Amino acid sequence: MVRFLVTGARGGLARVLIERLRAPGLSLEPALTGPVEVIALGREDLDIARHEEVERAFVEHRPEVVLNTAGLTQVDLCESYQWEAYLVNRDGAEHLGRACGRSNAALVYFSTDLVFDGSKRAPYTEEDPPNPLSVYGDTKLAGELIVMKSAPRHLILRTGWLYGQPGRHFLKAVQEGVKEGEVLFGYDDHISQPTHVHDFVDALFFLLSRGAGGTYHVANAGEATQFRALRQAADYLPQKNVEVQPVHHQNDGRQAIRPRYSVLACGKLERAGFKMRPWEEALRAYGETARRS
Numbered sequence: 637m638v639r640f641l642v643t644g645a646r647g648g649l650a651r652v653l654i655e656r657l658r659a660p661g662l663s664l665e666p667a668l669t670g671p672v673e674v675i676a677l678g679r680e681d682l683d684i685a686r687h688e689e690v691e692r693a694f695v696e697h698r699p700e701v702v703l704n705t706a707g708l709t710q711v712d713l714c715e716s717y718q719w720e721a722y723l724v725n726r727d728g729a730e731h732l733g734r735a736c737g738r739s740n741a742a743l744v745y746f747s748t749d750l751v752f753d754g755s756k757r758a759p760y761t762e763e764d765p766p767n768p769l770s771v772y773g774d775t776k777l778a779g780e781l782i783v784m785k786s787a788p789r790h791l792i793l794r795t796g797w798l799y800g801q802p803g804r805h806f807l808k809a810v811q812e813g814v815k816e817g818e819v820l821f822g823y824d825d826h827i828s829q830p831t832h833v834h835d836f837v838d839a840l841f842f843l844l845s846r847g848a849g850g851t852y853h854v855a856n857a858g859e860a861t862q863f864r865a866l867r868q869a870a871d872y873l874p875q876k877n878v879e880v881q882p883v884h885h886q887n888d889g890r891q892a893i894r895p896r897y898s899v900l901a902c903g904k905l906e907r908a909g910f911k912m913r914p915w916e917e918a919l920r921a922y923g924e925t926a927r928r929s
């Protein structure tokens with residue numbers, strides 16, 4: 637039996653992870669043997685920013701693998717709520733890291749392409765020095781560093797724009813459609829990678845089954861602006877007549893500054909034996925599933 641603890645269990649990625657972990661026939665062998673038990677705790681059951689709650693959860697549940705999806709994830713909101721963002725994304729990670737370190741549990745931390753500043757203008761590898769431009773990116777980098785320090789058994793996955801999970805996600809606006817006469821705006825001044833959440837989870841499960849540790853970039857191959865990806869999604873998804881127009885981010889203090897380019901090179905993952913498919917292919921497959929349902 638392998639006991640997984642999922643934090644932030646009501647969030648989008650968490651809900652996909654919980655469903656996938658509970659799917660019959662899942663095997664994470666050879667590294668993790670036996671059936672999987674999932675303890676899913678939402679913020680109301682476990683506030684990771686509260687050290688004593690984390691300690692109590694470890695005593696009660698004795699997890700062997702912790703998937704820390706809990707986070708303050710709204711990038712622009714983090715600019716106005718810096719204190720809370722550091723409290724959850726950094727301090728919460730530290731509380732979990734220390735508890736994992738003491739109990740020899742593995743800690744998985746989900747991070748972001750926004751740890752980079754975009755000045756490289758070529759896909760970023762895990763060895764490239766981060767330099768976040770936003771509060772969100774900075775809190776996630778701080779979380780990464782604290783996880784590395786406190787949890788000897790850790791896995792840090794950086795990704796781009798996830799879609800396909802329940803709740804808020806990158807393509808939600810296209811899926812919801814627009815009222816007649818309205819248009820949808822997509823940012824054309826930030827290049828990243830739309831990433832199918834199930835492809836991301838497949839890569840995570842692969843790495844867990846290999847007992848991998850350290851930092852990995854995990855995103856669908858290729859690159860796109862949000863504008864281009866939304867336009868493509870509007871073609872593939874069943875919603876009709878969604879017109880997408882380009883718009884720039886506003887550097888007016890209300891929005892976080894994004895790097896112009898934050899594409900992640902996934903060569904390390906590939907060398908480990910897992911290849912991510914191109915984002916267009918993943919998006920087409922997602923659209924086909926949506927048409928059938």
Ligand SMILES: NC(=O)c1ccc[n+]([C@@H]2O[C@H](COP(=O)([O-])OP(=O)(O)OC[C@H]3O[C@@H](n4cnc5c(N)ncnc54)[C@H](OP(=O)(O)O)[C@@H]3O)[C@@H](O)[C@H]2O)c1
Pocket residue numbers: 643644645646647648649650678679682683684685704705706707708709710724728746747748749776794795796797798799803804
């Ligand atoms: N989605 C993406 O494109 C993307 C890309 C890169 C990295 N990530 C990372 O992946 C992880 C999951 O993202 P997501 O898209 O699933 O985000 P999400 O839907 O916003 O889920 C985050 C969850 O964390 C919970 N939470 C907030 N503060 C908490 C606390 N102190 N203790 C416990 N739970 C808390 C939230 O609860 P409330 O709703 O009650 O606040 C929410 O349910 C995050 O760490 C994020 O930074 C996501």
